[in-house]
Every structure is written in C-alpha cells, then in structure tokens.
C-alpha cells in the first residue's frame with residue numbers, strides 16, 4: 335500500500351523555535367507510525383504581508399507557488415503553531431492567506447481541498463499554547479481542512495527537548511503519537 339504523505343510545518347521561522355523542534359519530533363513519530371513525513375521550515379517560503387494590490391501587480395510569489403504545490407502533493411498536514419496573544423502567528427496567517435489564493439485556471443483551494451490535519455502548539459509557558467488550538471482548528475476548517483479530534487500542547491517547551499532535539503516530555507510524546515496515528519488512519 336502507498337505510504338500516506340504528511341507535510342509538517344510550524345508557524346514560527348525563528349532559528350531556535352520550540353515549535354519547529356516539535357514539528358521535527360512530530361515528523362519522526364509520523365515516520366515511525368508508517369507515514370512519509372516531509373518537514374519544512376516556513377522561513378524557506380517567505381512572502382510579504384498579503385496585499386491584494388501586490389497579487390494583482392506581481393502575482394503569487396514563487397515561494398508560495400512552491401509551497402502550494404508541496405501542500406497539494408501531500409495527503410495531510412501536521413501544523414504546529416506558537417500562541418501569540420492567544421492567536422495563531424502572523425507568519426502562519428500570512429502564509430495560509432497567500433496559499434489560499436489561486437491564479438489562472440487553477441482549481442480553487444488546491445493546497446487545502448480534501449486535506450486532513452493534526453494540530454499542535456508549544457510554549458515556554460505552563461499552558462503549552464492551549465489557547466491557540468481552537469483558533470488554529472477554525473482557521474484550517476475555514477480553508478476546507480478537516481482537523482482530526484484531539485491536539486497536542488507542549489508546556490515548558492524550553493526544557494522539553496534534549497541536546498539532540500529529542501522530545502523528552504513523555505506525556506506530550508505519547509499524546510503526539512495518538513493524534514498522529516489518528517491522522518494517518520483518516521488519510
């Protein structure tokens with residue numbers, strides 16, 4: 335049977351991002367659970383803050399065209415997002431806004447149509463970014479992505495990885511496995 339393909343990305347471009355570390359850990363869990371995981375860094379897909387005038391003048395940035403293509407080629411997503419004042423980050427919002435735009439005779443929402451996702455958050459705080467979870471679920475749902483039940487939060491994230499980047503919060507790792515296996519079953 336063909337392996338299910340999962341695209342994994344975090345809503346932070348920060349070099350030392352704990353959400354990027356969680357995305358990498360989630361990719362490993364997805365691979366161990368039998369999926370093919372591609373972990374990307376949104377820093378490699380830069381785009382100006384969305385402005386319709388810019389799209390009308392210059393079209394969709396090449397970086398976003400590449401990202402949309404990648405998204406379309408995968409069956410599902412794992413989206414890991416920091417909580418900024420309870421919300422998703424400007425980076426994730428901007429990237430998803432650009433990715434929702436179509437051009438020429440392209441099918442609408444080609445990057446999102448029929449996709450399933452698992453959602454996660456990491457924070458240095460005690461609540462693990464839990465307040466972003468419903469916002470992230472809604473954002474993806476509005477784009478046509480079905481988010482599987484459950485979610486992962488990683489509190490005290492600065493202490494949650496060892497020097498090799500391994501997730502050493504056993505409860506979060508076990509929860510991530512459950513949610514990722516659930517995602518894979520739906521693909």
Ligand SMILES: Cc1cc2nc3c(=O)[nH]c(=O)nc-3n(C[C@H](O)[C@H](O)[C@H](O)COP(=O)(O)O)c2cc1C
Nearest residue numbers: 346348351352353416417418419420457458459463
């Ligand atoms: C503008 C801003 C707002 C933030 N708001 C929250 C918040 O609401 N809850 C929280 O737990 N952490 C909040 N933080 C702290 C982030 O969780 C922390 O900077 C985290 O390391 C960001 O994720 P990253 O390491 O993946 O970049 C905020 C940080 C910034 C810059």
